[in-house]
Amino acid sequence: MVWLAWIIASRLREPRDVPWWSEALWVVLAAQAMVFWWTGLYRGLWRFASLPDLWNIARAALFGTLAITLGMFLFSRLEGVSRGVLFLYPLILLVLLGAPRLIYRYWKDSRYGGPSRSGERRVLILGAGRAGETLLRELKRENRLRPVGFLDDNRALRGSRIHGVPVLGGIDRVGELAREVAAEMLLIAIPGASNQQMQRVVELCEGSGLPFRTVPRLRDVVEGRSSFSELKEVAIEDLLGREPVELDWSAIRLALSGKRVLVTGGGGSIGSELCRQVARLGVERLTILEQSEYNLYRIEQELRAAFPDVLIDCLLGDAGDAASVDHALSTARPQLVFHAAAYKHVPLLQPQVREAVRNNVLATQVLALACLRHKVECFLLVSSDKAVNPANVMGATKRWAEIVCQALAGEGETRFVTVRFGNVLDSAGSVVPLFREQIRRGGPVTVTHPEITRYFMTIPEACQLILQAMTLGEGGELFALDMGEPVRIRYLAEQMILLTGKVPDHDVPIVYTGLRPGEKLFEEIFHAQESYEHTRHPKIWLAQGRPLPRAALDAALHQARQASLRFDEVELRRLLSDWVPEYRPEAESQVVSLHRSA
Structure with a gap:
């Protein structure tokens, strides 16, 4: 095509005196070939030729003309070469190279990709x-x-x-x-x-x-x-998930790359996504401590297939078992620990205060003290917005766990960081999979109150912001994630029904069942005494911790451990209300009845 473009351009300028071959054509072919190789034209696929390919051809023709001009000047001082030829040549070459590609692309699309006129939608x-x-x-x-x-x-x-x-x-x-x-x-x-x-x-x-x-x-x-x-x-995430958050990936990657990381509760909704994010960022070794055998098996299979270069250790154990935790820390020698293991289902934990305190509070203390002994660099507690002015056992135990971590800050070489956020869309035990199953059965969809609202974010976003908060913490901080605007659960139910092609209250009824014990109409992110301020990241806030008496806390935790061994739930509720004054177990039934009457 280069030869043909040169001949056509020459004959258009001098119709009678242009030979079919000359020594100058060697210069033309050599110069243009080098430019084609430099611009990558030989690597293009005709099947997918498009405007970028035409632009690349035009660029190659232009630079080729410049190279030919230089070569001709060195070869013969441009003797016998018309300026008109140098002007016409790149235009003709563009047509000769571009047209066959586009014709071939059109033919392929027409033959294999053209619309069928029968039965098409x-x-x-x-x-x-x-x-x-x-x-x-x-x-x-x-x-x-x-x-x-x-x-x-x-x-x-x-x-x-x-x-x-x-x-x-x-x-x-x-x-x-x-x-x-x-x-x-x-x-x-x-x-x-x-x-x-x-x-x-x-x-x-x-x-x-x-x-x-x-x-x-x-x-x-x-x-x-x-x-x-x-x-x-x-999906409902497309409507309620928040806007993409800009993260400082350089700081996150620098904090995690080549590090040894341990994640407790790594088989749960948040824990498993933390494992994926951490493995993707190139950690040296990832250790997962999980008490559910099936969840541990599932996340292990997924991670080994997706990240074969990452060393992955999966340990079956309870984060509240001191021997299991010491074994995990001495074996894996983690530099960063993400504590995501917790009980979180509000109605289920209401009558089971012993299990809530044992797993959410005492296990946090066991793990945190072990991290101090093993000189772990950073301990991050995954907390909840339900820890603010808690009206239920789950929220109160998460607040007590926050107090444990804040009290240990500055005790040793470990940085203790707490991150607090709200509901996560489609997490295990959340309202989204419940509504989805109720809609599949034809209803009714059960909503506790017409005015109840919750904050929502997606699982990946929550975990990414947790990692970002880890890079901001220097020790003792309590971070809260900006959850955006709260969402009415009624709106969530209506949209999920509409997305299945059905009509709310016609095809699928919505039934209001009343607030459950310990359930609030709305959640909060900060306590009134936690004056908060901006951080370097616009979606992460820093709450000022409240002063904590360490000796009294240790004594209360010892009493809670003894009460747990005796299965003394009355004593556990008393200790819980002592250390989380906002939580009033005796007022729960009154609050629920007031909400129902409202």
Whole structure:
């Protein structure tokens, strides 16, 4: 093609006197070949030729012309070479190299990816940006669905065509335009949409009465959880999950890379995701302490398959067993310990104060003291927003665990850091899987109170912010994660029902059962006495700890241990209310009855 482009350009300038071959052509071929190799043109795949390939060809033709000019000057001082030839040559070469690639690409798409006219499903694509254009090409190539139009709120795109498919109008006209073009399905191709934008789009899609799917969020594609061409049902996380959080990955990677890490409760929802995040960041050794045999087996199989280069030790044991903890620390010699093992189910723990104190408080003390003895660099306690003004046993025990860690800060070489956050979407035992199962059975969906609200975040985001807080802590800090705006549980239930294509209170009833013992209408992030301040990260707040008498705390923990051995739950409740004054077990029934009457 280089030879042909040079001959055509030369004959256009001098039709009669141009030979088919000359010594100067060796210079042309050699110079252009070196430029082709330098620009990577030989590595392109014709099957996927597109505008970037044409740009690369144009760049290669331009730089090739410059190289030819230099070569001709050195070879013959440009004798007999017309400037018109040097002007025409790159244009002709662009056509000769670009046209065959695009023709081949068109032929392949038409042969293997063109729409079938029989039995195909007509779809509207919501979003005419880069994601929509990429989705259109994937649909044409895979011959799955037939795109009949785009909808986009950008007025400048109205009336334009993308690969022959017209942009029909704004997304707010989806119901009207879908009927006009006889669309049978809607595809949402707005991976960068905020949650408020996504809620609006989903409401419009639900109003159209058509089934709809979406492409994955950008962060899911980047983190390898989804492929871009994968169409999926809109999940509740797409509507309630918060905006992507910018993290200081350099600081996190520096704090974790090459380190030895231990995670307690590593088979649970938070613990398992912490293990994934930690392994992904290149730790030297990851040790998991978990008392559930099945959960330990499951996370071990997943991590060994996904991270074969990471040394992984899986230990079956209780974080409250001093012998088990000492064995784990002496064997693994961790530098960082993430304590995610805890009982967290509020109604289940209400009548079982002994198990709650033993697992959430006494186990934290056992592990924390062992970390001091083994000179662990950092101990991070995963806490809960239910520890603020707790109205239940679970929250009170998590607050007491926070007190234990704050009291031990400064005792030795270990940095004690506490991180407090709210509900995690789709975690084990949470409301999302419960609602999902109730909807699958046809209802009813049970909500305790019409006005009850909770803070929500996704599991990956919670764990990433935990890792970020670990890099901020110098010892004794209590960090709280910015949970955004609280969500009404009623809204959560309604949206989950709508996302299955059913109508709340028509196809699936919603029943209000009343607040359960220990349940509050709303959760808080900080106590009134914990004046809080900003940190270097905008989504992480620092609470000022309250003064703690260490000797009295040790004595109370000893009493709690003895009461636990005697199974004296009355004494345990007394100790719990002494150390967490906001918790009043005798007032629980009164609070519940007041909430119910409200």
